[in-house]
Amino acid sequence: MTKRGDKYKWKIGAAPPSIDHHSLVKHQIVREYLGRYIKVLMSNYNIEKLVLSIVDGFAGGGEYTAPDGGGYSPGSPQIVVDTVTEQEALLNIGRDKPRKVDAKYYFVEQHRSTCAYLNALLAAKYGSVRLGRDIISVQGAFDAHVHNINQDIIRRQGGERAIFLLDQYAYDQVPVPLIQKIFTEVDKPEVILTFGVDSLISFLADNSKSRKTMEKLGLDSHIDWASLESLRSAPPAVWRSAIQRNLAKGLIESSGATHSTIFYITPMGNTSWTYWLVHLSKNYKARDVMMELHWEMANHFSHYLEPDLFTLGYRAGSDRGATLQNDMELGEAHHFDAIASEKCKKGLGEKLVPLIFDCHEPIEFRQLTQSIGSLTPATAGMIKESLDQAIRCGEVLVTSQDGKTRTRGSSVKPGDRLQAKQSPLIFFS
Numbered sequence: 001m002t003k004r005g006d007k008y009k010w011k012i013g014a015a016p017p018s019i020d021h022h023s024l025v026k027h028q029i030v031r032e033y034l035g036r037y038i039k040v041l042m043s044n045y046n047i048e049k050l051v052l053s054i055v056d057g058f059a060g061g062g063e064y065t066a067p068d069g070g071g072y073s074p075g076s077p078q079i080v081v082d083t084v085t086e087q088e089a090l091l092n093i094g095r096d097k098p099r100k101v102d103a104k105y106y107f108v109e110q111h112r113s114t115c116a117y118l119n120a121l122l123a124a125k126y127g128s129v130r131l132g133r134d135i136i137s138v139q140g141a142f143d144a145h146v147h148n149i150n151q152d153i154i155r156r157q158g159g160e161r162a163i164f165l166l167d168q169y170a171y172d173q174v175p176v177p178l179i180q181k182i183f184t185e186v187d188k189p190e191v192i193l194t195f196g197v198d199s200l201i202s203f204l205a206d207n208s209k210s211r212k213t214m215e216k217l218g219l220d221s222h223i224d225w226a227s228l229e230s231l232r233s234a235p236p237a238v239w240r241s242a243i244q245r246n247l248a249k250g251l252i253e254s255s256g257a258t259h260s261t262i263f264y265i266t267p268m269g270n271t272s273w274t275y276w277l278v279h280l281s282k283n284y285k286a287r288d289v290m291m292e293l294h295w296e297m298a299n300h301f302s303h304y305l306e307p308d309l310f311t312l313g314y315r316a317g318s319d320r321g322a323t324l325q326n327d328m329e330l331g332e333a334h335h336f337d338a339i340a341s342e343k344c345k346k347g348l349g350e351k352l353v354p355l356i357f358d359c360h361e362p363i364e365f366r367q368l369t370q371s372i373g374s375l376t377p378a379t380a381g382m383i384k385e386s387l388d389q390a391i392r393c394g395e396v397l398v399t400s401q402d403g404k405t406r407t408r409g410s411s412v413k414p415g416d417r418l419q420a421k422q423s424p425l426i427f428f429s
């Protein structure tokens with residue numbers, strides 16, 4: 001198993017580790033997502049306060065040596081504190097009555113000297129008075145502290161909105177039961193998890209060691225062990241596809257989350273190391289915001305599933321190469337670019353119109369997106385676009401809650417009701 005931990009050690013008095021390209025991408029996502037999360041939840045001007053907890057379970061030392069070697073790049077702890085501060089300032093532009101993001105931060109770091117570095121940095125940047133108050137720093141393993149952190153979140157007045165950043169090195173420090181614990185104990189959690197799927201692939205084989213590791217991770221029942229060996233000599237793309245189908249299903253079904261995005265990040269630069277960025281939530285809107293980010297940061301993301309609607313849970317019998325059947329694509333990489341977007345919308349249009357037709361009763365757009373859930377790379381906006389042609393030509397009738405007829409895909413609202421136009425019955429006399 002590839003352990004990359006030694007690369008990241010912080011020590012007071014020594015230069016912090018250099019930042020990798022993949023960390024920069026990850027940081028950009030965390031910054032953007034958190035900013036949008038706050039904007040969405042505070043979009044109603046009458047809301048004066050958002051109570052939010054941010055848990056950085058694998059915090060690191062808080063800063064890096066910048067890519068060009070001069071100066072410093074912020075680590076995730078600084079990124080979350082600074083993003084919340086910036087968003088709060090933006091919310092208050094032109095306001096007399098202040099609006100507040102009442103955030104509490106929990107930073108967990110196992111390595112003693114890294115944690116000491118982080119504490120010194122946090123005190124210097126934000127003032128030692130905040131340590132122990134709204135900025136909690138804990139030295140130790142995340143799994144040993146998660147329960148107490150969850151309880152503290154629950155005790156906070158004003159809701160249990162919490163974002164957990166679980167930035168493990170490889171794949172084995174955040175087993176599914178740990179995620180389940182978060183989703184069971186906290187009311188409104190979201191998890192942003194990194195999962196070193198390439199490290200897993202290079203380790204995975206049908207032997208007792210692999211089986212034991214996957215059992216500990218809570219994912220063994222989702223692995224198609226029988227076909228694993230036959231895939232061993234296959235190109236990486238085939239592996240990535242099979243693993244994405246197996247493990248994505250396992251993570252989605254077992255985590256307690258109802259919505260997810262599980263896609264590959266292939267960092268640019270001189271590394272071929274690929275990992276998953278997993279976002280788990282109980283909220284479709286949250287998933288949609290993350291999905292929009294994937295499309296905006298197209299050149300970093302890819303997936304190996306269908307371009308429009310996913311079939312998760314790979315089994316060898318569905319592999320075209322193994323069975324010569326044409327029912328499932330294996331090994332084709334899709335990026336989040338213009339070509340993928342067109343393919344996705346075209347495919348969705350072809351699949352969703354018959355689905356709406358089969359409903360017999362009108363279906364709310366909200367219900368449609370919920371039922372497709374996470375089984376698509378499309379955002380809600382793209383789903384609307386995919387139905388545009390059918391709506392324009394009257395094949396799908398869309399009625400707003402106040403009885404108006406929509407004539408374009410882009411004007412569809414969550415509460416609108418969609419119905420396929422029934423073909424008139426033809427009588428022959």
Ligand SMILES: C[S@@+](CC[C@H](N)C(=O)[O-])C[C@H]1O[C@@H](n2cnc3c(N)ncnc32)[C@H](O)[C@@H]1O
Binds near residue numbers: 057059062
């Ligand atoms: C990839 S680095 C984190 C980088 C940081 N999230 C950032 O973006 O700046 C992972 C960190 O987790 C720490 N770590 C490893 N195992 C841990 C565990 N079980 N609990 C908490 N921290 C752990 C490591 O010492 C290391 O500092």
